[in-house]
Amino acid sequence: MKITGIICCLALLCTACSEEKTELPWGSDNYIVSFSLTTGADTYPAVIRDGRITVSIPYNVSLEGAQVSYELCEHASIYPDPATVADWNQEWQFLVSSYDNQNDRTYLYTVERTDIATDGSLTLRTQAEVDAFARSGINTVEGNLTIGGEDEENPVTNLDGLKNLVSVRCDLTITAAYTGETLAGLENLTACESLRIGSAAHPNETLRQLSLPALKEIKGDLCVYGTALQTADFKSLQSVAGHFVLQSDALLQLTADELTTVAGNMTLIGTTADEAKAPCEQMYFPKLQRIDGTLTLSRFDRLSGLGTTFGVLTQAGALRYEHLALANTFEFPLIETTGNITVTDCPILRSVLLPALTDAGSLEITGCPAIETLSFPKAERFDGDVSLATLPAIKDFGEFLPALKAISGDLSIDDLSSLEGVLDLSGCTFSPNSTLDLRLVAATRLTELRGGDFGGSLRIDASSLTPQPEAMPFGITGFKNLDTLRIAGFTHVSELSLPTESCDDLTIENCGSQAPFTLSLPNLVEVRGTLLCRNCGKAGEANSASFPRLKNVGRQLSFYVGASSFTVLEFPLLETVGNGEPVSDDPADDYALYTMPSGCAGEFILPSLQRVNGSMLVSTWNTSTDRAVAFRFPSLQSVAGEISVGHTAYKNRSVATLDFSALTAAGAIRIGNLSSVTDFSTFTQVLPRLSEQTWSVTDCSYNPTYQQMLDGETGAESK
Numbered sequence: 001m002k003i004t005g006i007i008c009c010l011a012l013l014c015t016a017c018s019e020e021k022t023e024l025p026w027g028s029d030n031y032i033v034s035f036s037l038t039t040g041a042d043t044y045p046a047v048i049r050d051g052r053i054t055v056s057i058p059y060n061v062s063l064e065g066a067q068v069s070y071e072l073c074e075h076a077s078i079y080p081d082p083a084t085v086a087d088w089n090q091e092w093q094f095l096v097s098s099y100d101n102q103n104d105r106t107y108l109y110t111v112e113r114t115d116i117a118t119d120g121s122l123t124l125r126t127q128a129e130v131d132a133f134a135r136s137g138i139n140t141v142e143g144n145l146t147i148g149g150e151d152e153e154n155p156v157t158n159l160d161g162l163k164n165l166v167s168v169r170c171d172l173t174i175t176a177a178y179t180g181e182t183l184a185g186l187e188n189l190t191a192c193e194s195l196r197i198g199s200a201a202h203p204n205e206t207l208r209q210l211s212l213p214a215l216k217e218i219k220g221d222l223c224v225y226g227t228a229l230q231t232a233d234f235k236s237l238q239s240v241a242g243h244f245v246l247q248s249d250a251l252l253q254l255t256a257d258e259l260t261t262v263a264g265n266m267t268l269i270g271t272t273a274d275e276a277k278a279p280c281e282q283m284y285f286p287k288l289q290r291i292d293g294t295l296t297l298s299r300f301d302r303l304s305g306l307g308t309t310f311g312v313l314t315q316a317g318a319l320r321y322e323h324l325a326l327a328n329t330f331e332f333p334l335i336e337t338t339g340n341i342t343v344t345d346c347p348i349l350r351s352v353l354l355p356a357l358t359d360a361g362s363l364e365i366t367g368c369p370a371i372e373t374l375s376f377p378k379a380e381r382f383d384g385d386v387s388l389a390t391l392p393a394i395k396d397f398g399e400f401l402p403a404l405k406a407i408s409g410d411l412s413i414d415d416l417s418s419l420e421g422v423l424d425l426s427g428c429t430f431s432p433n434s435t436l437d438l439r440l441v442a443a444t445r446l447t448e449l450r451g452g453d454f455g456g457s458l459r460i461d462a463s464s465l466t467p468q469p470e471a472m473p474f475g476i477t478g479f480k481n482l483d484t485l486r487i488a489g490f491t492h493v494s495e496l497s498l499p500t501e502s503c504d505d506l507t508i509e510n511c512g513s514q515a516p517f518t519l520s521l522p523n524l525v526e527v528r529g530t531l532l533c534r535n536c537g538k539a540g541e542a543n544s545a546s547f548p549r550l551k552n553v554g555r556q557l558s559f560y561v562g563a564s565s566f567t568v569l570e571f572p573l574l575e576t577v578g579n580g581e582p583v584s585d586d587p588a589d590d591y592a593l594y595t596m597p598s599g600c601a602g603e604f605i606l607p608s609l610q611r612v613n614g615s616m617l618v619s620t621w622n623t624s625t626d627r628a629v630a631f632r633f634p635s636l637q638s639v640a641g642e643i644s645v646g647h648t649a650y651k652n653r654s655v656a657t658l659d660f661s662a663l664t665a666a667g668a669i670r671i672g673n674l675s676s677v678t679d680f681s682t683f684t685q686v687l688p689r690l691s692e693q694t695w696s697v698t699d700c701s702y703n704p705t706y707q708q709m710l711d712g713e714t715g716a717e718s719k
Contacts (some may be wrong), residue, residue: 075099125149148175159185194220265293385409426452451478463489544568578613615641
């Protein structure tokens with residue numbers, strides 16, 4: 001019992017001692033209450049938060065001799081003593097300890113330099129205004145900054161007054177009125193929205209050296225236009241958020257070694273006009289990986305060695321080289337997809353290399369006759385046009401584009417004289433509106449043009465082909481259903497046969513004009529638009545045209561200008577011509593059926609023709625080849641417009657018979673200068689649909705009036 005009491009007393013004593021310790025007036029607090037620096041008449045209080053002491057002071061205020069003032073919590077201590085610090089421009093660490101030395105807290109002191117900014121935009125028109133800018137202490141322009149005005153007596157000649165400038169929140173514009181040769185004074189500029197020097201219409205004429213060593217980012221466009229600019233140095237520039245445009249007549253060197261990204265177009269042009277002038281010989285962008293817009297390199301007549309210029313570029317919206325007199329290669333080893341690829345007027349270019357390319361918009365290579373190597377081993381698809389001209393290096397189209405699967409636009413092949421063997425497009429998918437243009441200039445070694453299911457337009461032009469072949473130099477297979485089919489300029493061929501079964505429009509012109517000519521479309525069933533044959537067949541020879549399966553021509557059937565040279569015109573199954581739409585705004589040319597068949601031996605007959613939805617003209621314009629003795633349309637029932645037979649001036653003596661025996665409807669009938677025609681009884685059934693105004697016969701052997709026809713005086717009675 002006695003021992004238990006002693007233990008209780010000891011416990012009470014210990015509790016009393018513990019409570020007495022927590023009631024001391026000092027303890028474990030260890031923080032800074034306030035902190036400030038005073039220099040001159042100004043005091044700058046610090047922000048104390050999360051173990052940091054931050055003093056914000058304008059960038060141009062000196063801290064030399066600054067006095068410190070601070071307050072600690074009660075009984076705390078600080079090391080080192082801030083009063084012993086002489087240099088407040090650097091970082092310091094302070095240790096604050098509690099009274100009982102049981103708790104320490106570390107503070108990091110830093111100084112934050114603040115900008116002196118304008119309230120908005122600023123224009124410095126004269127040198128005096130630029131010099132005054134320096135005295136203002138401003139280092140940030142919150143709006144736009146424009147340098148250069150129209151004051152010819154006090155122009156801006158240098159930018160020394162801008163040496164404090166580090167940022168322009170919006171656009172920095174240096175106009176063509178600036179007369180300085182350098183941009184010295186802007187060496188501390190780190191960022192701006194857009195930078196514009198001169199303009200396309202008014203380039204700067206005095207600036208020779210452009211150096212912005214601190215500039216890291218352009219948040220808008222970078223556009224430089226200068227007639228005298230020799231060097232452009234953007235040594236720290238990493239990105240341009242808009243377009244990058246540089247045009248100079250005098251450029252020697254462009255440096256942008258840190259540039260990685262251009263979000264808009266990148267356009268580099270060696271002139272401010274049309275003619276290449278800049279003497280720049282090399283360019284190199286070692287870190288440039290992405291151009292979201294179009295890369296254009298244009299009008300440099302000394303630029304060469306472009307193999308590594310864009311060696312790390314992996315992305316570009318489009319690629320364009322043009323008017324580069326000494327460029328030797330177009331090379332983008334890492335580009336896999338891009339938009340339009342254009343290479344034009346690079347006369348000594350030797351190679352076009354895109355080894356990784358799989359998809360592109362369009363492809364145009366023209367005016368580059370020296371190309372020896374074209375490498376597109378993985379290219380599968382072009383979403384636009386493919387246009388190739390004067391490329392003797394291409395012998396095998398399949399070897400040039402071995403992986404090609406689709407072209408959504410047109411394919412134009414112009415003067416690819418080295419093509420040989422089969423040009424096989426049957427494995428390539430085209431859009432329904434695609435056009436295949438094949439223009440021949442020099443003798444071709446093609447043996448076959450193979451189209452497969454190609455359903456667009458096919459146009460073959462040999463008008464410039466020298467020498468002209470006496471036979472079609474290659475066969476044409478496939479191309480059964482087309483939009484437009486046009487064959488022109490094979491002046492010396494004696495035979496042309498085409499496999500097409502249907503098309504919207506068919507044009508054959510200037511073919512076989514120097515030799516007896518046979519035209520045959522044995523499979524053609526329908527022409528939905530216009531069938532035009534013009535200037536074909538040699539005059540005085542036995543020329544023939546045969547369309548044995550053709551049943552319908554939708555808009556116009558037109559055999560004219562030289563068609564009278566044909567001794568045979570065969571349309572045995574043709575039933576309808578025209579769709580009622582006007583063919584021409586000129587009524588004199590508005591004919592759905594327009595033929596010149598007077599050269600046909602014996603009779604010209606369309607035995608199955610039933611309807612012409614428009615007007616029809618059977619012309620005897622050329623009297624030198626008159627052979628036909630009859631024009632026969634025995635099944636023709638209706639002509640929505642006018643029927644004209646003969647000519648207003650040229651007299652035909654060979655045609656003696658007209659056969660319109662089934663005709664019951666016509667808008668008008670005009671017959672003239674058929675001096676051997678005496679019988680018009682073939683028109684008896686259609687007379688009730690006509691009138692004196694819509695019936696006319698002139699300069700024939702017999703010229704009955706409408707009333708005479710009604711009275712039965714048709715000329716038949718005279719036989």
